[in-house]
Amino acid sequence: MKQAVISGTGLYTPAQSISNEELVECFNTYVEQFNADNAAAIADGTVTALEPSSVAFIEKASGIKSRYVMEKAGILDPKRMVSHIPERADDELSLQAEICVAAAQQAMDRAGKTAADIDMVLVACSNMQRGYPAMAVEVQEALGINGYGFDMNVACSSATFGIQQAVAAVQSGQARAVLVLNPEITSGHLNWRDRDSHFIFGDACTAIIVEAAETAKGAHRWAILDTKLKTSFSNNIRNNFGFLNRFDENGVGQPDKLFRQQGRKVFKDVCPMAAEMIKDTVANAGLEIPQVKRFWLHQANLNMNLLISRMVLGRDAEPGEAPVILDEYANTSSAGSVIAFHKHSDDMAAGELGVICSFGAGYSIGCVVVKRI
Numbered sequence: 001m002k003q004a005v006i007s008g009t010g011l012y013t014p015a016q017s018i019s020n021e022e023l024v025e026c027f028n029t030y031v032e033q034f035n036a037d038n039a040a041a042i043a044d045g046t047v048t049a050l051e052p053s054s055v056a057f058i059e060k061a062s063g064i065k066s067r068y069v070m071e072k073a074g075i076l077d078p079k080r081m082v083s084h085i086p087e088r089a090d091d092e093l094s095l096q097a098e099i100c101v102a103a104a105q106q107a108m109d110r111a112g113k114t115a116a117d118i119d120m121v122l123v124a125c126s127n128m129q130r131g132y133p134a135m136a137v138e139v140q141e142a143l144g145i146n147g148y149g150f151d152m153n154v155a156c157s158s159a160t161f162g163i164q165q166a167v168a169a170v171q172s173g174q175a176r177a178v179l180v181l182n183p184e185i186t187s188g189h190l191n192w193r194d195r196d197s198h199f200i201f202g203d204a205c206t207a208i209i210v211e212a213a214e215t216a217k218g219a220h221r222w223a224i225l226d227t228k229l230k231t232s233f234s235n236n237i238r239n240n241f242g243f244l245n246r247f248d249e250n251g252v253g254q255p256d257k258l259f260r261q262q263g264r265k266v267f268k269d270v271c272p273m274a275a276e277m278i279k280d281t282v283a284n285a286g287l288e289i290p291q292v293k294r295f296w297l298h299q300a301n302l303n304m305n306l307l308i309s310r311m312v313l314g315r316d317a318e319p320g321e322a323p324v325i326l327d328e329y330a331n332t333s334s335a336g337s338v339i340a341f342h343k344h345s346d347d348m349a350a351g352e353l354g355v356i357c358s359f360g361a362g363y364s365i366g367c368v369v370v371k372r373i
């Protein structure tokens with residue numbers, strides 16, 4: 001069987017960022033206004049007063065200090081609290097395809113590839129901009145790639161599941177090289193008026209080139225030693241947005257059409273599942289945990305990552321052993337573990353081992369064991 005390798009990664013980071021301070025100031029202005037507007041109903045008990053958010057809580061509970069977004073002015077307007085980005089005409093490149101192209105170009109440069117070398121484009125992320133045509137086919141056209149493309153969604157695990165599909169396509173000879181893209185415009189599904197979650201997400205797009213070892217060149221090559229995927233149904237992270245929403249007018253615009261979660265339950269369920277998956281995948285690859293130099297974990301919450309590292313290693317991770325990017329980027333869904341890999345892997349030497357691990361809604365968990373070439 002052909003050896004599949006990651007030969008390049010790319011990252012698109014939006015130009016605009018929101019600090020916790022800016023976010024909380026807007027949220028608390030909204031809360032004050034809501035409570036003032038509803039003072040009588042709050043006094044007679046028919047409406048519940050909203051509570052303010054806090055910078056200290058956000059940083060302590062999540063480790064997040066800021067997040068990048070496609071457009072911040074709309075989010076920080078207490079009367080609007082959602083980005084304002086005008087729709088584009090059908091003959092213009094769509095927003096999600098645009099950020100795919102930016103990340104893809106960097107990954108292709110790093111891998112020394114042109115459009116003519118790629119046979120398959122996979123857009124794998126939590127939220128697609130539209131139903132069809134597939135985002136991947138639009139990106140394929142924009143980059144001038146022959147072959148085929150399709151979209152897939154496994155929420156926060158979309159990138160690792162996408163890597164596995166790319167490995168299968170390369171190993172079976174379906175594609176010489178695959179471009180996997182994770183355009184996460186999470187600011188679109190986040191309820192910026194929900195105190196429990198308004199701080200969680202940020203926007204970014206990652207790109208990964210997977211190809212056969214014999215064609216891979218360049219300075220960023222990683223042999224993919226093993227992959228392991230797992231799903232187990234849970235309602236604890238859920239979003240009911242979809243094309244059937246219009247069947248019931250009562251549900252349109254309700255908060256369940258945006259991201260919502262039972263954060264405590266997610267924390268408790270997912271940490272042991274992710275730790276077991278990492279241990280199983282490393283064992284399947286014929287390796288032992290002490291041989292693994294680095295863990296590029298999904299970036300949802302700092303406390304989750306500290307606990308997962310401890311469960312895997314049997315001790316606290318050393319600085320740099322499980323790199324953190326969520327302080328700056330927040331949770332970028334499927335892009336998070338790939339951003340950590342992209343930014344914190346070039347210093348590793350040939351032969352050194354690492355694990356990319358994602359976890360999220362579904363529940364879904366994906367592990368990829370890699371060795372620097």
Ligand SMILES: CC(=O)SCCNC(=O)CCNC(=O)[C@H](O)C(C)(C)COP(=O)(O)OP(=O)(O)OC[C@H]1O[C@@H](n2cnc3c(N)ncnc32)[C@H](O)[C@@H]1OP(=O)(O)O
Nearest residue numbers: 053054057061062156195196263264266267300301359360
């Ligand atoms: C895997 C994925 O990518 S899914 C998306 C992300 N999911 C996750 O990160 C899941 C993991 N869960 C978590 O990390 C945590 O549950 C968090 C960060 C979401 C929340 O942290 P928790 O410590 O669990 O907060 P919890 O919701 O229990 O609230 C604790 C207290 O803070 C208060 N609180 C909640 N939000 C805020 C806020 N924004 N500001 C101030 N206080 C707040 C609550 O009211 C509660 O007060 P109480 O103790 O008086 O009742």
